[in-house]
Amino acid sequence: MRERDDEWTGLMRSAIAGDSAAYHRLLKAVAPVLRAAARRGLARAGQPVDQSEDIVQDILLAVHLKRHTWDVSAPFAPWLFAIARNKLIDALRRRGRRIFVDIDDFAETLPGEAPAETASASEVAAQLQTLPARQREVLQSIAVDRASIKDTAAKFSMSEGAVRVALHRGLTSLTAKLREQ
Amino acid sequence: MDTDQLIRTLAADNAHRARPVGFALMLALLAAAPVSLLMFFTELGVRPDVMVAMRNPFFDLKFAVTLALAISAIGVSLHLSRPEASLRGFGWLLLAPVGILAAGIGGEMMMPQRLPMMTRLVGKNSWVCMTGISALSLPILAGALIGLRHGAPARPAVAGAIAGLLSAGLAATLYASHCTDDSPLFVATWYTIATALVTALGALLGSKLLKY
Numbered sequence: 001m002r003e004r005d006d007e008w009t010g011l012m013r014s015a016i017a018g019d020s021a022a023y024h025r026l027l028k029a030v031a032p033v034l035r036a037a038a039r040r041g042l043a044r045a046g047q048p049v050d051q052s053e054d055i056v057q058d059i060l061l062a063v064h065l066k067r068h069t070w071d072v073s074a075p076f077a078p079w080l081f082a083i084a085r086n087k088l089i090d091a092l093r094r095r096g097r098r099i100f101v102d103i104d105d106f107a108e109t110l111p112g113e114a115p116a117e118t119a120s121a122s123e124v125a126a127q128l129q130t131l132p133a134r135q136r137e138v139l140q141s142i143a144v145d146r147a148s149i150k151d152t153a154a155k156f157s158m159s160e161g162a163v164r165v166a167l168h169r170g171l172t173s174l175t176a177k178l179r180e181q
Numbered sequence: 182m183d184t185d186q187l188i189r190t191l192a193a194d195n196a197h198r199a200r201p202v203g204f205a206l207m208l209a210l211l212a213a214a215p216v217s218l219l220m221f222f223t224e225l226g227v228r229p230d231v232m233v234a235m236r237n238p239f240f241d242l243k244f245a246v247t248l249a250l251a252i253s254a255i256g257v258s259l260h261l262s263r264p265e266a267s268l269r270g271f272g273w274l275l276l277a278p279v280g281i282l283a284a285g286i287g288g289e290m291m292m293p294q295r296l297p298m299m300t301r302l303v304g305k306n307s308w309v310c311m312t313g314i315s316a317l318s319l320p321i322l323a324g325a326l327i328g329l330r331h332g333a334p335a336r337p338a339v340a341g342a343i344a345g346l347l348s349a350g351l352a353a354t355l356y357a358s359h360c361t362d363d364s365p366l367f368v369a370t371w372y373t374i375a376t377a378l379v380t381a382l383g384a385l386l387g388s389k390l391l392k393y
Contacts, residue, residue: 082265
């Protein structure tokens with residue numbers, strides 16, 4: 001556990017220093033832990049666990065857009081789990097239940113628990129359709145077609161800077177729409 | 182969009198750097214300040230005998246109290262803008278203005294006074310004081326909330342309440358230079374009522390606006 005936390009903290013420090021590959025690895029590493037916690041939270045609230053992926057994506061977007069509130073000299077896990085807890089409580093409350101989220105939900109993945117597969121999520125996908133065309137195209141190009149910023153710029157005859165702006169705006173407004181729904 | 186795809190877009194956006202919350206808060210307060218200053222100079226203005234008043238320690242004490250409130254509330258606001266932070270260990274900062282004010286009241290009690298206690302407490306400007314501080318706070322509160330939206334507070338209502346304290350502290354600093362009531366008893370009564378109103382408004386707005 002300690003080792004895992006140190007690894008996450010190291011990856012996040014590299015990410016902040018500009019290493020996108022480290023950031024990608026970090027997000028891939030935390031997603032299953034978040035997923036397991038979301039499932040446990042939903043199960044305890046008597047909700048269908050197949051909604052867990054929406055919660056995972058909600059948490060990841062918040063982590064991304066609020067990462068400047070992480071103190072690089074502090075461990076990463078407590079910060080991550082604080083955001084995750086907040087988003088899980090929000091999600092459960094929106095589904096109309098008074099919920100108690102246990103801090104231990106996030107502390108560890110229970111041994112013997114089947115690693116949860118990436119389930120389908122509907123909320124982000126639905127909100128994606130409401131974005132301006134340019135932002136949606138840029139997001140889809142990077143997400144679905146696995147294109148780089150550079151390739152995306154070439155494909156839509158945009159500058160790389162414009163692609164970056166559209167990408168960031170797209171992610172910001174997706175998050176805002178998810179919060180308002 | 183599945184989660185792996187979402188993660189790919191987030192990693193692609195890694196180069197984007199948001200400003201620290203402190204920077205956003207400072208910019209927003211600097212943008213709001215001229216509005217409050219304009220309100221202050223058109224409606225209230227500095228009291229005419231300010232040069233004489235500055236030699237009165239109880240006049241100066243008002244600024245010590247209001248600035249201590251503003252500065253401690255700014256510190257606590259920035260602390261609370263982190264998702265894992267709570268008031269624990271930091272909330273005591275907010276006692277600084279209370280302590281200064283209590284010391285001031287004690288000091289005044291020990292000095293011979295021309296006016297009875299109740300007269301000093303009620304003062305001459307209680308209504309202007311309450312409405313003035315509250316009104317001057319509003320632009321600053323709006324700025325503070327906009328700045329703090331860059332953070333990720335665990336409890337938006339608490340963060341909003343502290344933003345209210347911050348705005349009331351700054352607004353009261355302006356107002357104090359207008360007001361001719363210098364008794365710490367007056368400050369403890371009317372400034373506190375105005376601050377409580379602004380804090381309640383901040384909590385209400387914060388619970389909506391500071392959710393992330």
